[in-house]
Amino acid sequence: MERRRLLLAVLLAVPTPATLAQGPPPPLGGPLPPQPVPAGNPITTSKSQLGKALFWDEQLSSTRTVACGSCHISSQGGSDPRSTSAATSTHPGNDGGFGTPDDVIGSRGVPQSHADGTYEFEPSFGLNEQVTGRKANSTINAGYPDELFWDGRASEVFRDPVTDAVLLPTDAALESQAAGPPTSEVEMGHLDRDWPQIAARVEASRPLALAQAVPTALAGWIGARTYAELFEDAFGSPGVTPARIIMAIATYERTLVSNLAPINLGPGGLTPQEQQGRQVYVVSGCAVCHGGPLLTDDRFHYTGVRPANEDLGRFEVTGNNPDRGRFKTPSLLNVELRGPFFHNGRFDTLEDVVDFYDRGGDFNAPNKSPLVRPLGLSQQQKNALVAFMSRPLTDPRVANEQAPFDRPLLYAESTRVPLRYGNGVAGTGGFVPDVVAIEPASVGNPSFTVGLQNALGGAPAVLVIGLREPALGHALAALPALAWSHVVLDGAAPGLGFGSVSLALPDDPALAGTDFYGRWYVRDAGAPGGAAASQLFTVTAF
Ligand code: HEC
Numbered sequence: 232m233e234r235r236r237l238l239l240a241v242l243l244a245v246p247t248p249a250t251l252a253q254g255p256p257p258p259l260g261g262p263l264p265p266q267p268v269p270a271g272n273p274i275t276t277s278k279s280q281l282g283k284a285l286f287w288d289e290q291l292s293s294t295r296t297v298a299c300g301s302c303h304i305s306s307q308g309g310s311d312p313r314s315t316s317a318a319t320s321t322h323p324g325n326d327g328g329f330g331t332p333d334d335v336i337g338s339r340g341v342p343q344s345h346a347d348g349t350y351e352f353e354p355s356f357g358l359n360e361q362v363t364g365r366k367a368n369s370t371i372n373a374g375y376p377d378e379l380f381w382d383g384r385a386s387e388v389f390r391d392p393v394t395d396a397v398l399l400p401t402d403a404a405l406e407s408q409a410a411g412p413p414t415s416e417v418e419m420g421h422l423d424r425d426w427p428q429i430a431a432r433v434e435a436s437r438p439l440a441l442a443q444a445v446p447t448a449l450a451g452w453i454g455a456r457t458y459a460e461l462f463e464d465a466f467g468s469p470g471v472t473p474a475r476i477i478m479a480i481a482t483y484e485r486t487l488v489s490n491l492a493p494i495n496l497g498p499g500g501l502t503p504q505e506q507q508g509r510q511v512y513v514v515s516g517c518a519v520c521h522g523g524p525l526l527t528d529d530r531f532h533y534t535g536v537r538p539a540n541e542d543l544g545r546f547e548v549t550g551n552n553p554d555r556g557r558f559k560t561p562s563l564l565n566v567e568l569r570g571p572f573f574h575n576g577r578f579d580t581l582e583d584v585v586d587f588y589d590r591g592g593d594f595n596a597p598n599k600s601p602l603v604r605p606l607g608l609s610q611q612q613k614n615a616l617v618a619f620m621s622r623p624l625t626d627p628r629v630a631n632e633q634a635p636f637d638r639p640l641l642y643a644e645s646t647r648v649p650l651r652y653g654n655g656v657a658g659t660g661g662f663v664p665d666v667v668a669i670e671p672a673s674v675g676n677p678s679f680t681v682g683l684q685n686a687l688g689g690a691p692a693v694l695v696i697g698l699r700e701p702a703l704g705h706a707l708a709a710l711p712a713l714a715w716s717h718v719v720l721d722g723a724a725p726g727l728g729f730g731s732v733s734l735a736l737p738d739d740p741a742l743a744g745t746d747f748y749g750r751w752y753v754r755d756a757g758a759p760g761g762a763a764a765s766q767l768f769t770v771t772a773f
């Protein structure tokens with residue numbers, strides 16, 4: 232039934248010049264409809280405040296460096312501002328090689344790691360943060376669709392991630408979705424992380440301990456309470472459980488409704504250029520897929536962004552051949568904030584996207600939508616189309632991160648992140664050992680991990696941390712170090728050696744404000760004096 236409707240819609244929409252010029256414009260814009268809310272998880276203020284704390288709490292990730300919010304920032308339209316830097320946000324795509332046409336601009340998550348906090352070498356990323364294989368969708372207005380993710384694999388049926396029992400049978404795609412990232416070894420978790428471990432981590436954490444500038448209303452609601460107390464407030468009985476963590480996060484996301492874009496506030500108010508852009512948008516068929524108040528049909532289409540068999544998209548969920556390469560139509564509300572665009576972050580600007588549609592897409596396949604075909608737009612029409620997709624579709628509260636789109640400053644965005652500086656000393660093969668220091672030096676952090684890569688495989692190495700800079704040269708033993716951590720590096724060849732140590736930072740408030748300095752030394756006969764060394768890092772405990 233669904234498929235037949237879709238086919239019909241496509242047939243009806245196939246543009247002939249006459250219908251394009253005269254057909255009534257499909258409904259576009261207007262007030263947002265009410266959002267579906269699962270009966271078993273009603274929205275309450277305390278639950279959404281709890282969810283907001285959890286969504287922005289980097290302690291949810293194994294490494295304490297990634298929150299949901301890290302990849303979903305309002306001023307970026309609910310997507311990831313770091314994706315604007317290809318240098319740090321590129322995934323190599325199917326072919327595993329960087330710098331090839333199938334590369335994807337995604338979101339940085341965690342280094343691959345073990346339950347004990349130590350790091351594991353990942354073939355594409357080494358000990359660096361791994362990058363997701365798709366661009367982050369927006370979390371704004373994400374309460375509307377029945378199916379979430381680019382391929383719709385998060386369904387509206389929410390199952391308890393521990394027992395697999397159906398907890399919410401309908402309208403719960405947000406809950407299904409939120410169950411994923413904390414256990415993903417790329418986004419937030421260590422290898423084989425499970426939900427009981429995540430619930431235990433939440434219970435052991437002080438709410439938003441790593442964040443700064445917590446919005447006043449949220450800070451006031453949290454007060455001096457523990458997560459256990461917040462859960463009791465939000466759910467009416469004690470218990471920090473996986474399902475409750477997920478339901479609170481989903482409830483917070485249901486508050487992220489952007490309904491104050493000019494297009495949602497009613498007709499009129501558009502500049503002449505924006506008005507012309509609206510016409511081009513309708514005449515070009517954009518509104519067939521990106522129509523209605525949310526500017527999406529929430530359906531899956533192949534539009535020729537990349538070869539249909541590269542990322543199979545919807546096919547991975549349904550196994551139906553016509554679904555190869557199909558992705559969910561994104562809502563275009565707030566789209567101007569959200570670049571780079573498409574499931575693979577392929578285009579940096581809306582101008583690039585318009586050029587893409589104007590040339591009828593870049594790849595073909597039998598299941599490509601007939602609506603994506605050369606448009607023959609003039610430069611003026613293209614400019615107007617971009618103008619229409621900018622101010623008229625943007626809720627200013629989203630752009631300015633005003634309530635409900637306000638948020639704390641994340642640890643990873645702050646100056647609390649360890650800083651690398653100075654020079655290292657190259658070893659065999661000319662490789663300079665590379666220190667990886669990204670985790671928070673927060674007082675009492677039971678697992679502050681420092682990694683080393685790009686060194687001599689199999690060599691003994693030592694991480695020295697002190698109150699002064701561990702110097703280069705031969706005076707190692709004379710260093711007044713606080714911690715000497717010895718490891719034997721994994722990896723078999725020069726440049727492929729890696730290792731890490733996970734340190735428990737003392738739970739002593741007097742430590743806050745103290746500056747620490749660290750450096751790795753690697754025993755390596757190919758280095759001057761027999762020791763290769765990494766750069767320094769410094770960090771102020773907080
Ligand atoms: C490391 C980055 C990263 C983190 C952390 C992360 N996400 Fe995402 N998120 C993504 C990416 C990438 C996608 C798209 C993945 C796909 O479609 O295959 C996505 C998709 C989503 C979607 C789907 C929206 C839609 O329109 O389909 C929602 C909702 C969402 N994330 C919420 C969350 C929540 C809640 C958390 C924390 C529990 C979270 N994300 C953590 C990167 C991240």
Ligand code: HEC
Nearest residue numbers: 515516517520532536558559560561572573574588600602
């Ligand atoms: C057949 C349905 C369809 C039509 C027609 C269509 N789009 Fe899209 N649009 C999509 C889908 C599906 C995607 C996501 C494709 C992907 O990521 O591979 C998308 C993505 C986009 C994006 C990127 C959004 C983001 O968050 O990354 C923009 C902008 C956009 N379309 C604008 C337009 C404009 C302008 C037109 C008309 C010229 C248009 N679309 C016509 C289905 C359509």
